[in-house]
Amino acid sequence: MVSTPTYNSNDFIIGFTTDKWNQLNNDKNNPMFCRYQSTWVPGSSFKPVTAGIGLSTQKFSSSEDFGKSGLSWQNNESWGTYKISTLTEYVGVANLRNALVYSDNIYFGKAALKIGSNTFAEQLLKIGFDKENPFVQNMSKSQFANNNQFASEVQLADTGYGQGKLLVNPLHMASIYSAFVNDGSMIKPYIEYTSTTKPEYWIENAFTKEAANTIKNNLIEVVEDANGTGHEAKVQGMTIAGKTGTAEIKASQDDENGTELGWFNAFRVSNMKDEQLLIINMIEDVKDRGGSHYLLPKVKRMFE
Numbered sequence: 001m002v003s004t005p006t007y008n009s010n011d012f013i014i015g016f017t018t019d020k021w022n023q024l025n026n027d028k029n030n031p032m033f034c035r036y037q038s039t040w041v042p043g044s045s046f047k048p049v050t051a052g053i054g055l056s057t058q059k060f061s062s063s064e065d066f067g068k069s070g071l072s073w074q075n076n077e078s079w080g081t082y083k084i085s086t087l088t089e090y091v092g093v094a095n096l097r098n099a100l101v102y103s104d105n106i107y108f109g110k111a112a113l114k115i116g117s118n119t120f121a122e123q124l125l126k127i128g129f130d131k132e133n134p135f136v137q138n139m140s141k142s143q144f145a146n147n148n149q150f151a152s153e154v155q156l157a158d159t160g161y162g163q164g165k166l167l168v169n170p171l172h173m174a175s176i177y178s179a180f181v182n183d184g185s186m187i188k189p190y191i192e193y194t195s196t197t198k199p200e201y202w203i204e205n206a207f208t209k210e211a212a213n214t215i216k217n218n219l220i221e222v223v224e225d226a227n228g229t230g231h232e233a234k235v236q237g238m239t240i241a242g243k244t245g246t247a248e249i250k251a252s253q254d255d256e257n258g259t260e261l262g263w264f265n266a267f268r269v270s271n272m273k274d275e276q277l278l279i280i281n282m283i284e285d286v287k288d289r290g291g292s293h294y295l296l297p298k299v300k301r302m303f304e
Helices: 018-026 043-056 096-101 105-115 117-126 153-160 170-181 209-224 296-303
Strands: 201-203 240-249 259-268 278-283
Touching: 043 096, 043 105, 043 117, 043 153, 043 170, 043 209, 043 240, 043 259, 096 105, 096 209, 105 117, 105 153, 117 153, 170 201, 170 209, 170 259, 170 278, 209 240, 240 296, 259 296, 278 296
Parallel strands: none
Antiparallel strands: 240 259, 259 278
């Protein structure tokens, strides 16, 4: 677990001058803030979670065609002027595979509506939202809505593609993604390995085995397909599955001064234990730096 920019922890032993202490506390890059302990808007990196819930509860199938809606869409006139927008139109049906490969916001907004507010909330609570992470270090709780209830249809739809009031802790995100290679069960994280340490699950059957395997195969396509949003992270001779995410942080849909968080969550698919690796990577302020694509070469080097 890494949080950067950071500080030299030895300074706390040696001692600070007043000027150095003030400089550290007033640094606009917040080196004292432990980023992996906090929660963040996940953006499109959350779409596999929505998919896992939808498939596990049989609210839709992976082959179901949701229908094309262009680059913007709203469910009905009650949404007023608000519309969900997406960046890329693509050839082929609007099914789960294509929606993940092309990162189709509209598909996952529709997916959340198909799941329904009660079922979506129940399933998010089931997979660890609003719960303490069973980890040696305190982590902020992931959350999806005030009082765990969606206030509107728009909020429900926005949550489906990783926006709305959704906030996710990175270690929690890692545990969720681990379910995609563990037949739907989420690994319990630990930091110290000993000769008696045995892998445990935090949440068993978070998703069905069939749902987890479907998503794993589709996330492989996100990297393998030349049109996939994660294709830049492809490493020859290695099977990598992953999902990008560019989360918007702004006051309203019309806000042009907001910032963006870039995510790339990826894992190597292998039957060899010493080859298995999962990386959750988030970088702040990637607006005008390529969004989530700013992360891809960095994560690629980690796998290489």
